[in-house]
Amino acid sequence: MSNHPSASLFFRSLLPLLLFTACSPSLPKEYDDVAAQPPIYPDYVGVTIPSNIAPLTFQLDVDADQMVARYSAGDCQIVCARKMKPTLRAWRQLIAASLSSGSSQIQVDVFAQRSRQWIHYSPFSITVSPDSIDPWLSFRLIAPSYVTYEALTINQRCLENYSESVIYDNMLCSREVEGQCINCHNYQQYNPQRMQFHARQHHGGTVIAYDGELKKVNMSNDSIISAGVYPAWHPWMKLIVYSTNHTSQNFLTTSRDKIEVFDSESDLIAYDIDSDEVTNIENRSDELEVFPAWAPDGRTLYYCSAHFVRNPSIENSHVDIMSRYDSIRYNIYSKSFDPSTKQFGPRRAVLIADSLMSGGASALLPRISPDGRYMLFSMAHHGVFHIWHHDADLWMMDLQTQEIRRLDEVNSPDTESYHSWSANGKWIVFSSRRDDGMFTRPFFAHIDGNGHFSKPFELPCADPDYHRQFLKNYNIPELMSGPVTYSPHDFARLLKGEGKPVKYVRQLSH
């Protein structure tokens, strides 16, 4: 749009007309007001959104013959029928109008027609935050299955529009019995050029991409209990800390939590990307360590650990764990790290969750806010795999006061689990099964200066019904500053080759 004031005025006066005709239907002239919020899916009533988010699309979630909805901000409005599906251009103009109006609000009116009678639900607002969010989100798409997996992809989605592409597809290397599982994509400081993920089984190994260079690492070594699993990339060093796990799963006969995933052994290791050295940093036999996470200053490593003393009368550790699976609870600890010597300090307790509440709880996935102030984590009654626990909620610790609180404004009656912060620390993305209790969807929430979150909103899709039809989970949602530019075939070619073996050392060289 022109910067000339008169031109601007001219276009601004035309804008409502243009936008109105963009979706074309008109609002009903006669209707009854209803004192209730509109039942819409996804639930965008009263949410706060980043200024750069893709258009929010929604549909009425009750039977109706017709629906007409209007977004309005300042002198801009968008009217759509059947489903609210604004065009990207109209949406951008609406966001701009909202931010320039001073209120930063988008007013939403929803009308529904039943038996030729229109009703008008109570209008609601969507708050547009001037805080933007990292423009790309990556995730693994996986069906909520238990043993089988077949086709898996790591995808990336532009949050500013609806474009989505495949980062890597396991079918490029899989064929029937020669299946390949892929997991744990992770980035150094939101940088899509510095990423890693694992491939298991056929052509297995860890893929590490660093500023255009790709390498496949074979992290298996006799001195560690498994190849690296859950990663934490140091904020600036070429160093990744992993947990190493012997993971199993079994099934519950009648519980609503249908499955329990557990580790019978786990430790922490550090891996130096340049030297391919790997070393143990926590390997106590009576502790199950997992889920490392770096503080943004790169001087503290957080992780979770459950105290578990083996019953010597039970030979099989797997059976031992299964017999006590619902009493295994994880606490959060930290270790100092000296970047100059690459040495880790002793562990310090951060949150002793197993003595919290009545009977204790299990705290997992610590994630430190970019300003170092807050630690976000998920907590449930027991266990190490909260995505399968319906009682899992997000909690937050103020690291200045050590106070923790359950994020009631964010949580739902169902599972909330994997979560991460945006680069500017103003947003979080997390996995939730609130839609149906089975399929994980990414939700976003804004945090204000007092550590309070806004009502979360679901990842917007071009068709608001998309997530209801889609039979896969969004696993490990991670924000990125841009798209991954390596092609799936780059990764496939790399994986088909041999992985570089790691060297086990007592102490990483510096």
Place this chain on the structure above:
Amino acid sequence: MKKSIRIPSFAFPVLALVIVASLLLALESNLLWKLQEANLFLSSRVFFLEQMAEPGGFLSWIGAWFTQFFFYPWAGVLLLCGWWMLLMWLVMRTFRVGKRWMPVVVIPVLLLLTTVVNMGYWVYILKLRGHVFLATIGTASVVALLWAFRSLSLRSQVHTTLLRCAFVLLTCVVGYPLLGIYGVAAAVLMSVWIWRLEHNRLSALAVSLTGLLSVVLLPLFFYRFVYYQTNIADIYIPKLPLYYVTEAHFAYYVPFILLYLFFLVMVCLLPASVVPQQGSEEKPRSQKGKAAARVSRAALRERVGACLLLLSVAVYTAFSWYRDENFHRELAMQRCIDRLDWDGVLSVASKQHDEPTRAVVMMRNLALARLGRQGDEMFRYKNGCRPCAAPFDFRAVNTVGPLIYYHYGMPNYNHRLCMECGVEFGWHAEHLKYMARCAILDGDQQLARKFLSLLGQTLFHRAWANRQHPLVSNPDAVAQAPETGFITHLMHYNNELTTDHYMMEKFLMGHLIGTPHTTDPLFVEQALYATMWAKDIHAFWTHLRTFSRLNPDRPWPKHVQEAAVMFSALQPASSSPRLPVSSAVIDSYKRFDRMAERLEGADLQAAAAALQPQFGNTYFYYYYMIHFAAQE
């Protein structure tokens, strides 16, 4: 004057089609019904795009749409025959098949029929959506493309050659994403056929090279830039069914190879052999003398040759037809259970000749339980544990796992199986229906609505989904409904962290026996029968006491009486003079015991054969003579 009756040239193929359709409906209506249960077509953009993510996805999408119609097997057969009719007509027109060679146009249909009737247990696990129609529509598309290719002609030789090159290229560019292997096959056939159609060797070479290069290079291009879900090993065969479990089963590819060879022969030999020579077909009688006789003999030879060719393919089809009794009984029982026709299940069971699979036995016992006759009749039917006659390891849990877990009140395990199978083999309507049912039983309203909403997008399962909606938030209705009422009585198992190791029956029976639930008579009754299945004497007495307490006025079922008498005799300490057992049962046991004593030392099989006529329908016989060596 004698008036000759002129039989239309297409009469023979039509007659053949009528026979094929009749056979399909008479012998395989349950398989056809199962094919649509193992299919899914959703009228949504998401579903369409999911199909199009692989080369040949469009063909799969179309194939899945048509497969839905097997919900009414006659409707599906009608549509399939319509496609086959079109295919035969296309073959006839494309290759200008003369009247005396007319039988050969039926050959592709027989080969496509073979790919359906030879499936057997692949119906449960074949990873190809819309397989039946897909192959037929794909083949018809190939022939239609060949016809179009043959018809291409411009005034100048150069222009015609260029047009043909462009057409072959286009066949690959458009055909590969839409038709998969069928697009590639069409381009290869064109590259071969051009040498028969074109006398100018240079033109033929140009077209042929264009075709062959397209066939080799374009899939590589698509692999590199378009499709990420296809392994490089499969890029030249997308939408060919994958008959692979732990190894490839080559025999199932034979009809496809023969089909391809058929068209290869047609394009290699035509127009020389099949097209009648000018005048020889239409007016043989007008010829005079020896020449006429020669033509007549040649015509006869060709007719006989064509018929023999067809006959040999028909024989191959007949031999490939999967006729395993248990497979068909399992399908028939599943279809009855889907309609809640429990008497129908027993009717199927009563016709059993071979030793049944455990799937057959379990479905029969389920029907007896539903009808309240299990305790009196479960040993009246054939018993056994014949392994599935599949060319790969396949168990009862793979065939009827979801059904049995659901009806025995274990929705978690049903859900798990459906989810695993859906992920591994692609979503079936059957999976979604069971997952919706389980969500309803579990009270997961939103999840149930999700699955029902998906099923609402189907043509024939929509009505079923609509009938389930009222149950979603109404546990009372669930407890009263004819299908779910019984199941809710069984949902009392202990919650345990465990796994079934794919031994479904053992797992279920173990959980029934091990659950100390003592208030629901139906659950306790099933637990009692489980102890009899497991031959667990101690657990039998425990559950019998509970059964008697909960059913004070009910006479013990016949087989329970038999077990009680026998276990009393085996463990005299547990016996009680007050056992409410009929004198007929006591006499029967005494006779059995005497006869068994006489047979002591005899070979087990001989003893079983001797005891079977008199005692084959008793629990005594089951206890001593039935041993499930290869159970499940």
